[in-house]
Amino acid sequence: NIRMRERAIKQGLKLNEYGLFDANEKRLAGTEEEEIFEKLGLPHIPPVLREDWGEIEAAAAGNLPNIVHPEDIRGDLHMHTTWSDGKYSAEEMVEASRKRGYKYIALTDHSKSLGVAGGLSDKDLMKHTEECRALDAKYPDIRVLAGTEVDIRQDGTLDYSDELLAKLDFVVASLHSGFKQDRATLTARVVRAMQNPYVRVIGHPTGRLLGDRDPYDLDLDEVMKEAARTRTCLEVNSNFHRLDLNDVHCRKAREMGVHVIISTDSHSYDDMLNLPYGVATAQRGWIEKDSVLNAKPVEEMLAFKPK
Numbered sequence: 001n002i003r004m005r006e007r008a009i010k011q012g013l014k015l016n017e018y019g020l021f022d023a024n025e026k027r028l029a030g031t032e033e034e035e036i037f038e039k040l041g042l043p044h045i046p047p048v049l050r051e052d053w054g055e056i057e058a059a060a061a062g063n064l065p066n067i068v069h070p071e072d073i074r075g076d077l078h079m080h081t082t083w084s085d086g087k088y089s090a091e092e093m094v095e096a097s098r099k100r101g102y103k104y105i106a107l108t109d110h111s112k113s114l115g116v117a118g119g120l121s122d123k124d125l126m127k128h129t130e131e132c133r134a135l136d137a138k139y140p141d142i143r144v145l146a147g148t149e150v151d152i153r154q155d156g157t158l159d160y161s162d163e164l165l166a167k168l169d170f171v172v173a174s175l176h177s178g179f180k181q182d183r184a185t186l187t188a189r190v191v192r193a194m195q196n197p198y199v200r201v202i203g204h205p206t207g208r209l210l211g212d213r214d215p216y217d218l219d220l221d222e223v224m225k226e227a228a229r230t231r232t233c234l235e236v237n238s239n240f241h242r243l244d245l246n247d248v249h250c251r252k253a254r255e256m257g258v259h260v261i262i263s264t265d266s267h268s269y270d271d272m273l274n275l276p277y278g279v280a281t282a283q284r285g286w287i288e289k290d291s292v293l294n295a296k297p298v299e300e301m302l303a304f305k306p307k
């Protein structure tokens with residue numbers, strides 16, 4: 001708003017809450033904002049982009065981002081079921097996702113070292129995968145991807161062997177422990193996980209819980225550099241206690257050429273409704289549709305990171 005007023009002054013005009021006026025106090029545009037943008041020689045800037053992050057300069061140069069919208073999201077790639085700590089069965093989550101019109105989903109239950117969350121043993125992971133394949137065959141209108149949210153252990157190794165991960169369609173890797181480690185150790189854990197060819201995305205990358213836990217001490221520059229290099233995505237977790245990445249991180253991801261995945265990390269049907277919070281966070285970070293992996297068709301999405 002201040003920038004808009006400055007722009008008006010430079011053009012010899014005056015902008016206030018009553019409208020846009022010329023030097024003779026003649027009103028050029030009223031309270032309709034589209035009209036004001038037009039008179040100032042700008043395309044309409046959507047409200048989510050009005051953060052004084054250079055949006056007026058971008059608009060004047062015709063470079064406003066083609067930001068992602070909720071209807072662009074084709075699938076949810078981070079969901080839990082009764083296999084671990086989710087409230088509903090795999091089939092119930094598939095049906096709920098079909099109702100939402102998703103083209104694909106990944107069922108990503110917890111891995112074995114997360115005992116508190118009912119993490120799956122190696123053997124159960126294979127049974128889980130079999131169930132995902134059976135559901136995929138049963139519902140031709142939605143692609144059901146067999147996945148996991150594999151723990152990045154405190155020593156930086158993953159909680160399942162590469163041999164097991166290779167049998168899955170979609171792997172999220174997350175930190176759930178060792179948050180007090182120093183910056184170099186935490187960063188090295190995440191970087192090592194991204195170097196694994198099966199890991200497609202880092203879940204809730206900074207670990208913050210709003211009002212409860214600060215983000216852990218991660219070198220995000222280093223993480224994003226490696227994410228771009230290995231074509232590993234970073235998650236925008238839509239849970240309103242997380243919103244992790246946040247909007248500032250999203251802006252950085254955009255600048256560093258990192259793709260994001262906007263997920264709900266659903267443990268119940270209600271959680272699925274959080275998607276718009278994640279999308280709004282990405283929008284405030286100027287994330288474009290092209291940089292959101294789960295806005296792409298399934299084959300393109302799966303081909304993004306080379307194995």
Ligand SMILES: [Zn+2]
Pocket residue numbers: 149174176203204
């Ligand atoms: Zn998690």
Ligand SMILES: [Zn+2]
Pocket residue numbers: 078080149203265
């Ligand atoms: Zn999760």
